[in-house]
Amino acid sequence: MLLKIFLLKRKNSHDLNNLDIYSYPEDIDKKENNEIVLKIIHGHDHGSLTEPCCGDINTSREKNDTNTNSKPFVISSPVLQIIGDQNIYTVCVNSEMLIGLIFEKDDNPFDYKEIFEDLSNELLNTEKWCSFKDEREIENLLITLFIDIKRFGDEILEEAPEVSFHPSGLFTKVFLFGIDNVGKTSLTRRIKTGQYKDNFFTPNKRFNIEYIQREDGLLSIWDSPGQSSFRERWLLGLQDSNIIIYMIDVANQLRFDESKTEFWRIYNENDLKDIPLLIIGNKIDLINHNNNDEQLIRTEKEINNYFEFDNLQHSNWKFVFTSVKTSFNIEKVLNTIFTLVSA
Numbered sequence: 001m002l003l004k005i006f007l008l009k010r011k012n013s014h015d016l017n018n019l020d021i022y023s024y025p026e027d028i029d030k031k032e033n034n035e036i037v038l039k040i041i042h043g044h045d046h047g048s049l050t051e052p053c054c055g056d057i058n059t060s061r062e063k064n065d066t067n068t069n070s071k072p073f074v075i076s077s078p079v080l081q082i083i084g085d086q087n088i089y090t091v092c093v094n095s096e097m098l099i100g101l102i103f104e105k106d107d108n109p110f111d112y113k114e115i116f117e118d119l120s121n122e123l124l125n126t127e128k129w130c131s132f133k134d135e136r137e138i139e140n141l142l143i144t145l146f147i148d149i150k151r152f153g154d155e156i157l158e159e160a161p162e163v164s165f166h167p168s169g170l171f172t173k174v175f176l177f178g179i180d181n182v183g184k185t186s187l188t189r190r191i192k193t194g195q196y197k198d199n200f201f202t203p204n205k206r207f208n209i210e211y212i213q214r215e216d217g218l219l220s221i222w223d224s225p226g227q228s229s230f231r232e233r234w235l236l237g238l239q240d241s242n243i244i245i246y247m248i249d250v251a252n253q254l255r256f257d258e259s260k261t262e263f264w265r266i267y268n269e270n271d272l273k274d275i276p277l278l279i280i281g282n283k284i285d286l287i288n289h290n291n292n293d294e295q296l297i298r299t300e301k302e303i304n305n306y307f308e309f310d311n312l313q314h315s316n317w318k319f320v321f322t323s324v325k326t327s328f329n330i331e332k333v334l335n336t337i338f339t340l341v342s343a
């Protein structure tokens, strides 16, 4: 299974102690210890630590530079290294930086050779995703590569033990989004571990991907970061979802307007009408509903009116109130996911 992706970029072409290091979803080095980073560069360049990586492709870069309009990125063939118990696969881009994948010990990175090369080329040269000048662009490039390569591994190569109910390796990808602090991570945690913590304030910066085996099938829940600076990433995670879940904090009316705007922005910019949609009104425990069905129905109508959900061009959608805190309707959410997906 693919564990991490990273990018090492020299700030000054000869200074190895002065690197920009990006990685996803976790750091590859401990801040004060860049031994692993040096080993990776050393291994990629077959022993040379001082020359810029992949000296041999300098020449092709120079040739390509004559055509300044297209400026293609020159991407080397992946090099495999085993460091400790990690399989590391690196490509060099323009003799200036390394992009690497870290796999589990038992994986065979060669299975990923083609997809790694093809995707890097596609994103850098065909779709021109990244100029490497802007940190956000670099992060988005890494996240996209990670998601696509991981998905390839999960679907095509892996027969993970978790997928015992689905020998084909297929799972239902659930894309969970909504503005920050509505309870997305709390819900994911509740479903995965049964646990809940009040004041569990750990805003996501990245997608938190959890696999959850249910009798009806394997779910891969993509819990998104909700803070405004990360919302651009929603589009990356949305790809290939089997169901999307939009979560609202029903107790925080001050942010209804923001939540409504974000929902319709994503909905209108993308053709989502054929993907099953579940809208969750969370934190119902904070509204004094006293388990009174009539009151819940009234509140649901008010929320639907405010958010204008009646304008959805969706045949396959549902609204469910939850309280992750009290576990109210958590089972219902799971059942509704499977009902909507199989409809």
Ligand SMILES: Nc1nc2c(ncn2[C@@H]2O[C@H](COP(=O)(O)OP(=O)(O)OP(=O)(O)O)[C@@H](O)[C@H]2O)c(=O)[nH]1
Pocket (backbone or CB within 6 Å): 178, 179, 180, 181, 182, 183, 184, 185, 186, 187, 197, 198, 199, 200, 201, 202, 203, 204, 205, 224, 225, 226, 227, 282, 283, 284, 285, 286, 322, 323, 324, 325, 326
């Ligand atoms: N009262 C109440 N609080 C909740 C409920 N669900 C979550 N919370 C609290 O709401 C806060 C935010 O929860 P998170 O799960 O981190 O929210 P999030 O949507 O993942 O936030 P981002 O990662 O920033 O997008 C935490 O303090 C939770 O304990 C609920 O059902 N009721």
Ligand SMILES: [Mg+2]
Pocket (backbone or CB within 6 Å): 184, 185, 186, 202, 203, 204, 223, 224, 225, 226
């Ligand atoms: Mg979160």
